[in-house]
Amino acid sequence: MLDAMTHAVPSPSAAGARLQPVQDLAARLFATRALTPDLCAGLAPEDMTPQSMPDASPAKWHLAHTTWFFEQFALKPFVADYREFNAGFAALFNSYYVSAGPRYARPQRGLVTRPTVAEVLRYRAHVDTHLRHLLGRGEPGRDLARVLELGLHHEQQHQELLLTDMLHLLSHNPLKPAWRQLPTPQKRAAPALRFVAGPEGAHAIGHCGEGFHFDNEAPRHTVWLAPHAVANRLVSNAEYAAFVRDGGYRNPLLWLSDGWATAQREGWRAPLYWSEDGASAFTLGGELELDPAAPVCHVSHYEADAFARWAGARLPTEAEWEAFAAAQPRAGNMLEAGWFRPVAAAADASQCFGDVWEWTGSAYLPYPGYRAQPGALGEYNGKFMSGQMVLRGGSCVTPPGHVRASYRNFFYPHQRWQFMGLRLAKDMP
Template structure:
């Protein structure tokens, strides 16, 4: 389905307690199909245990809302700041990311008690006289932060279950948004001066601000994402064995990891299978290819004699094609927009300090919560990562 920009439904006129409860409950619902053992696994550094996500998003509200702004508030556990601080140097010491899977304590039940405690206190806070407009902005950030972690939760859960030798399903029912595939064609855009960046009412992250003009040469962009069938043709043509299509760093990644296919693809009994959230299935050739890193996306584009779009091209063109099925790699580095300034304090660590060695992705994916996508959203990841719901749209 086409993702369109809607008026943001998290604003000052809404019932904050209701919106808070709705978003917080959704995080718990995402975890409901899990067994207790699934909550504590960390297969790689980039994947956090589900229970850590549940604790960290709770810590955000305790640390940034309740402690400094609700007189008389008592923290649930003094150690939790060390356990659930993610990367905020301003807030103090923390468990390093690689060790999150070693946290057998606090237990899953302790973390659900923590969530209940903080949620009850937030309910009291909403009824108090301490809520003001500046805090509403911080609460809005916290809710969008939780939605980001809801997407990471689903992504990490898939990695945890998809690397279990039994390939257990997360859910039996189909939770993906199926696109009706049309004949792919390239949409032409003339050279000229365009504007990109967030503009209007509603929430956005600070890295989207600073709407500005960009000059673009004439370009073309596909109205469709690359499918599994197209990517399989790349594999069968020896795409992973031919260095000519790869960046130097990408070719090193291929050799070091013996890469031969996207993440979750398995060649078993002479056929390609794919681990999905429904379990291990025969690859659907019509689905958009998924779990591709930047190196793979660029190599495929080179093999096709095309390229990846820049983030400016993608944003300008986004009104003319459907998006929202996969996060789409661009050929743009994650850099600040003109006039970008980091905010003071811990909130200023949210985006700005990551503006190096990262590549921009645009759009959203089947894992993105409803209402949490817009065509100015600037997602970013290192070039080698495959575990997010990423795909390919070609340009030339």
């Protein structure tokens, strides 16, 4: 197992609505904090400063912003005598929390050569020391415990973003460098694609019971599911290659209007990172042979929707997906597996969790009765509920314990640099 996996984090089922012992919370928190710099092991400062596009951020910024979160929301409010490491970091490493103060422009993060990587690591050590002192005082109150739990899961989100952003950055280098040498997965044939009938009628979705969840996963509520079926596995590279060969990118009848305009403007002819001949793809391990049986990856919602139309199917709604996934084991190819790319499924695997985030046909909107929490942390999810689409399931770089059937990820429909793929669904008579 790679060194980056030495600080694996237990499942969040151990952390929930009930307050956990301080020892448990501290152990999970600092294991998560340790994993982030572990993922940067082997990177040079030159790797960690550039920004490849406005949607991505430098690795150095991820290291600093996740630290800023704990300083801003845990240390400053709960430690009366806390002294900031550098007062200027409050604006420099704020992301989108408008109510928390000024923010440095996101598209210019790659221009920030100072502080150096070494200073950012000292910043992390400073904040971690104060967090240890804070937790060493005894059981945290409910408000502090909730902030620390949210910060832990926020950092896990940024661990995934760090790797996807690093992949995008390295893909621009003509030398095709690798983040790390990746192990070679076992060659498998893709299981036969078949459709599994989903539940019909009134069905409850949304988080329930114990365990951490983000506010956008609640409240649990009832939806009405029409007769439908969901594919038993993800769409493979071979299946998507057939779409490419059949002129899928040249047929406007398959595409949403905005998708067609985007594909023409950007010159899309295949998934992001595929070679021109479709024989290989750029990965965190450099340029590697494309496995026909592995799930297709790095496609936008527009591409996923077009493929589904071509295949005589559609994307599942997020309610259909959750109803299907809730009956599947919460296991799969995620960060701790060490592949760092999608791999072909075993014959009996549904691939609901891991490999690729799955586009759904559902817009990212609030559930009935949703209320954002008060204060700056209310900006975490709620204000983005417009213009984006929901993805479900986690990916091959999602940290351990960070997936569940109710988890709602969301991106704009044109974005495809994340580990994004698709599963098919169909209406049933």
